[in-house]
Amino acid sequence: MYSCFSFADREERNRCVCKIFHRYIQGKVLDVGCDERYIFKYAICDYYIGIDLYGKPDIRVDLEDGLPFLDRAFDTVICLEVLEHIDHFHFLFNELCRVAKHYVIIGLPNMYYWRWL
Numbered sequence: 001m002y003s004c005f006s007f008a009d010r011e012e013r014n015r016c017v018c019k020i021f022h023r024y025i026q027g028k029v030l031d032v033g034c035d036e037r038y039i040f041k042y043a044i045c046d047y048y049i050g051i052d053l054y055g056k057p058d059i060r061v062d063l064e065d066g067l068p069f070l071d072r073a074f075d076t077v078i079c080l081e082v083l084e085h086i087d088h089f090h091f092l093f094n095e096l097c098r099v100a101k102h103y104v105i106i107g108l109p110n111m112y113y114w115r116w117l
Contacts, residue, residue: 010035010036010038011036011038011041013080013081013107014038014039014041014042014080015038015041015042017039017078017080017105017107018039018042018043019042021105022043022044024076024102024103024105025039025043025044025045025076025078025105026044026045026046026075026076027045027046027047027074027075027076027102028045028046028047028073028074028075028076028101029043029045029047029048029049029074029075029076029077029078030049030051030067030069030073030074030076030077030078030099030100031048031049031050031051031078032051032052032063032067032077032078032079032082032096033051033052033063033079033080033081033082034050034051034052034055034056034057034058035052035054035055035056036055036056037050037055037056037057037058039078045076049074051063051067063082063086063092063095064086064087064088064092066091066092066095067095067096067098067099069099070099071098071099072098072099072100072101073099073101074099074100074101075100075101075102075103076100076102076103076104076105077096077099077100077103077104077105078104078105079092079096079104079105079106079107080105080106080107081107081108081109083106083108084108084109093106
C-alpha cells in the first residue's frame with residue numbers, strides 16, 4: 001500500500017493525496033481551499049484552478065457564497081480540510097458535486113490524531 005498515511009505539513013499531505021489518487025486527478029482539476037497550490041505542484045493534470053480566501057489561489061473565493069463555475073466544469077474537484085471551516089458545509093458539498101463531472105475528493109481532519117496528541 002502507500003506509506004503516506006501521516007504527514008508533517010500541508011504540502012506533504014497534498015503530495016500524498018496526489019500519489020494515492022493520481023488516477024483521478026487528471027483533466028480539468030479544481031482545488032478548493034488550495035492554500036499554496038501544492039496540488040498543482042504534484043498532480044499531472046491538463047488544467048488546474050486553485051481557489052481560496054488565503055494563500056496563493058488563482059481566484060479568491062468566499063466559499064460560503066458558492067462556486068463561480070458552471071455545472072460539470074471540472075473532471076475532478078479536490079477539497080481537503082475545508083468543509084469543517086464552513087458554516088453551511090452541506091451547501092458547499094452540493095456545490096462541489098455540481099461543478100464536478102466525474103470525481104470529488106474530500107479530506108477531513110483526522111480526529112484520532114487530534115485526540116492522541
